[in-house]
Amino acid sequence: MKSLSEKVAAIASSATMDIADQAKRMAREGIDVISLSIGEPDFDTPSHIKDACCAALARGETHYAPSNGIPELIQAISEKCRKENGFSCRPEEVIATCGAKHAIYLAMEAVINAGEEAILIDPAWVSYEPCIQMAGGRVRHYSLNPKTFQVDDTLAEKISQKTRMIVVNTPSNPAGTVFNTTSLSLVADLCEDYDLIALSDEIYEKLVYEKEHISLATIGDMVHRTITINGFSKAYAMTGWRLGYSIAPLEITRQMLKVQQHSVSHPTTFVMWGGVAALKGDQACVNQMRTEFDARRKFLMAELPAMGFEAAPMEGAFYSWIRVPGDDMEIARRWLEYAHVAVTPGSVFYAPGWIRLSYATALPRLREAMTRIANQSEGSD
Ligand SMILES: Cc1ncc(COP(=O)(O)O)c(C=O)c1O
Incomplete structure (x- = not known):
């Protein structure tokens, strides 16, 4: 062979x-x-989510859907983003994906050229680096100070001519820690100063105790250079449904959508109706x-x-x-x-x-x- x-x-x-x-x-x-x-x-x-999916299946929602997702889900995500995350997005800036993981993969493919670099903040979740590598990129690792678990200005030392992206994950898997505004502002300043894109993985946003979750896209002008990743797996116990989403500036979303169209087309149609029920139903x-x-x-x-x-x-x-x-x-x-x-x-x-x-x-x-x-x-x- x-x-x-x-x-x-x-x-x-x-x-x-x-x-x-x-x-x-x-x-x-x-x-x-x-x-x-x-x-x-x-x-x-939760049963109301399963019921909505079963009802969709029963009424024949079993065909291809728009490649960015059914309009009802895209609308629900945009509304949730405005109400809960505190920033606005247009429906065409949202893609429903097969889990947050695939949204991350689409983002790396859309942004990173061969030989370019992305910075990971360690300890970091296991799938970021492979997704960056599959896009042809390389990772630079920045280790969080194990006393504070917050970002400090030594992050700047990891930036090179080739840096394209900083990956942020708060609340963190694996550390279980949450970034404060100072950490997020440090990341935002670097992104703005060096013209970088941020990938902000907020999949655990609903599981914050005592502190408050802050979306990176709400800091300064970051909404124009942040790919926000989120999904249903952790908040609604929907890991097996494979449903997530991305919110990103139109130029980036268009690139990501091409990769989705030519790989999985879109998430399963009736599954997306479960997502609508999750976001619009009782919390x-x-x-x-x-x-x-x-x-x-x-x-x-x-x-x-x-x-x-x-x-x-x-x-x-x-x-x-x-x-x-x-x-x-x-x-x-x-x-x-x-x-x-x-x-x-x-x-x-x-x-x-x-x-x-x-x-x-x-x-x-x-x-x-x-x-x-x-x-x-x-x-x-
Ligand atoms: C930090 C982080 N991001 C993304 C994902 C992927 O979630 P999904 O099930 O939506 O693909 C996980 C799942 O473990 C995760 O821990």
Whole structure:
């Protein structure tokens, strides 16, 4: 066989999915594994959303739709953006996508030329770099100060002649931290001074505790150079529906849309009707899920320091980010093998020495997981 694409060969498979697969394999063998490595809410999709999708299916919404998405969904996204995020967008600046992940892929393809660079703020989610690489670009890594988890002016040192984009993710996966206005303003100033585009991944915006979520596009003139990414997976427990969206200036959106048209065409038509119901329906379901996550967060905020772990401020999403003594890959392997608790080592997010715990797991299981980790840690000393 002739050699395959070197570009794709250079990309790592998704480490978080690999770990989840290993935990599933152990569970299939009858081992009671507690997974704290999962990046999805452990709730069912609210029934009014499922009903809207079923109704759409029943009335025959089973054909091709406009490639940017059904007008009803685009309208609902624009309204939500104005009301909740505090900036305006025209419907033609919105694309409904197959999950936020595909919106990110479209954005990288649309913006980055071969050899250009994007800056990632570490710890960073696993799929940004492969998406940048698939577009032919390269990543420069900037590490957040592990005391503050906020951006400081050393970010400017990462900018080169080739920089095209800065990727921002708040609330953060994996750190569970939230950027304040100072951090966002620093990013905005650099984007404006160096004529860069920002990709602002706000998929966890509904899961913020005590603080407030601020959209990067509301800072200064950033609306003219920000690609805002969002979706339904985390806020509405709709991971399997594969529905997300992007909001970006028209010039960028046109480029992204071409990639969508020639790859997936558009998200599944009847699924998009579920998205309309999610945005226009009662938001009590979102609050209920956030309240449950918050109870688990508070449990971990008390438990982790008592177990001797230093944790990043638990301000958003459903992750806690803890410092571990030693090799995070080895510790994660030990916890899985001996304590039967699956976690994600920080190295996969470019931050060795840390571990991500997902609290998208019911409180009793979370308690049990902490007991197992405590016992394992004692046993190994
Ligand atoms: C930071 C971040 N962005 C984007 C995504 C992708 O979400 P979706 O399910 O909408 O593709 C995830 C999912 O884990 C995520 O954690």
